[in-house]
Amino acid sequence: MWPETVAVTGAGSGIGRAVLLAAASRGARVAALDVDESAATAAAAAARAAGAPDAVAVACDVSSEASVATAFAAVADAVGDPSAVFANAGIEVNGSLHEFPAADWERVVAVNLVGVFLTCREALRRLVAAGRGGSVVCTSSPAAFVGHSGGGNSAYAASKGGVSAFVRSAALDYAPHGIRVNAVVPGATETAMLTAGGADLDRIRAAAATQVPLGRLGRPDEVAAAVLWLLSDESSYVTGSHLVCDGGLMA
Template identity: 35%
Template sequence: MTDLLAGKTILITGASSGIGESAARLFAREGANVVITARRKAELDRVAEDIAAGGGNVLAVQADTTDAGELQRAVAAAVERWGCLDGALNNAGRTQGGGRLAEVTDETFDSVLETNFKGVWLAMRAELQAMTAEGAAGGSIVNISSIGGTFGAAGQSVYGATKAAVIALSRAAAAEYGRDGVRVNAIAPGATMTEMMVSWQQRDPSIVEHLSSLAALGRPGQPDEIAEAAAWLLSDRASYVTGMTLGVDGGTAPWPH
C-alpha cells in the first residue's frame, strides 16, 4: 500500500457490506483511522474485527443514517478517539425495487427518499459541523450517488431522483464550505457487484449480462474499484478537486427504456 490516507480519520456509512466494506478495508490498509457505521451490528463487528486483525485502526459504531442523533454520536466518537474528523464516505443507501413511477407506493417513496437523500444530508450536517469546528482543519467528503442519478432509468424513477439530489447537494456543499477548507465530491458508480447485484444475478443472470453490455469495458464493476476512486478523492492528492461527480461506471451508456 501507499499510505495514501496515512493519519486521516475517516467515517464510512453503510460499511457492513459492499462498497462501504471494501472502502473500510482499503482505507485502513492505506493508513487511515476508520470509523465504520451501519445498522447491522453483527456484520459491522465482523468487518471491524477483520480490519483490527490485519493491524488496522478501526472503530465500529452502530448507527442508522436516518437517525440524526446516531450520526452525531458516530462523529463524536471519531473525534473523541482520534481528535478530529478528516474525511467521510457517505455510502449507505437502498434501491427502489422496480416499478414504473405510477406504481410506486408512498411507503417505498418515503423510505428511498429518507435513506438515499435525507440520510446523506444528515450525515453531511454532522460531518461538516466537526470539520468546521473551532480548531478543525477542514476535511473531505465523498457521497455515493449513481449513474441512475445522471440519466433516467426505467423502473428506478425515485431511486434516480434521490441520487440526482445527492449530486446537487454535494455541489452546493462544495460551494458553501470551500473557504472552510472542506472539499465535497460525489461518485456515480455503474453496475457494481455488491450483495444486491449478486442476489439479482442469482435470480436472473441476464440482468448482469444486460448491464455489462451497456458498459464500454463489457463487465460490471467491483466494490474495490469504487473504493479506490473514493480513496483518491479523500486523499491530499485530490486537493484541488471539489464539487465534482466522478463516474466510475466502465463507460456505461444510458440505459434504454
C-alpha cells in the same frame, strides 16, 4: 497524504466495506458505521486485520438525526473526529411509479438523501470546528443523470439526483473552509444491492457483458480506489466534482 481518520457509512457491505478496508490498509484509523450492526462489526474486524488496529464498528441509522449524532460522538471517542467521511449508505426500492407506495418513496429518500444530509452535517460541523480542512465524499449514481427504462427506478433516481445537487452546493459553501465535497458515481457494481430485489446475478453479469463498454460489472475495490483518491490530499484541487467509475456506461 492519505486521510488520517475515515468514517464510512454503509461500511458493512459492498462499496462502503471496500473503502473501509482500502483506508485501513493505507494506515488510516477507521470507523465502520452501518444500520446492520453485525455487518459493521465484521467489517471493523476485517479492517483491523487489514492494518487499522483500533478500527471500530458503530451502529448508525443514517436516516435518524439522533442516531447519526450519537454515532459520530462514538467515533470521536474511539478514533477521533474523522478528517475524511464517506457518506455512502443507500438502499434501492424499485416498482411501477403509478403503484409505488408513498412509504417506500419516503424510506428511499430518508436513507439516500436525508441520510447524506445528516451524515455530512455532522461531518462538516466537526471539520469546521477542527479548522484543518477535510474531505467528504457522497455516493451518487448514474440514475442521477440518465433514466433507466423499465426499472421502476424513479424514487432511487430522485434521491440520487438530490445527492448530486447537494454535493455541488455544499462544495461551494465549504470551499472557504478548505473542506472539499465530491461525489463518486459507481456504475453497476457487484454488491449485495444488485441482487437485493431477487435479481439473478448471472443475468446481470451477462447484460453487463454487452451493455457496459468495458464488458463487465465493476468491483467494489475499483470504486474504492476512486473514493480513496477523493478522500485523500491527492485530489486537493477537486471539489464539487463527480468521479464517474462506471466502465464507460455513461460515456
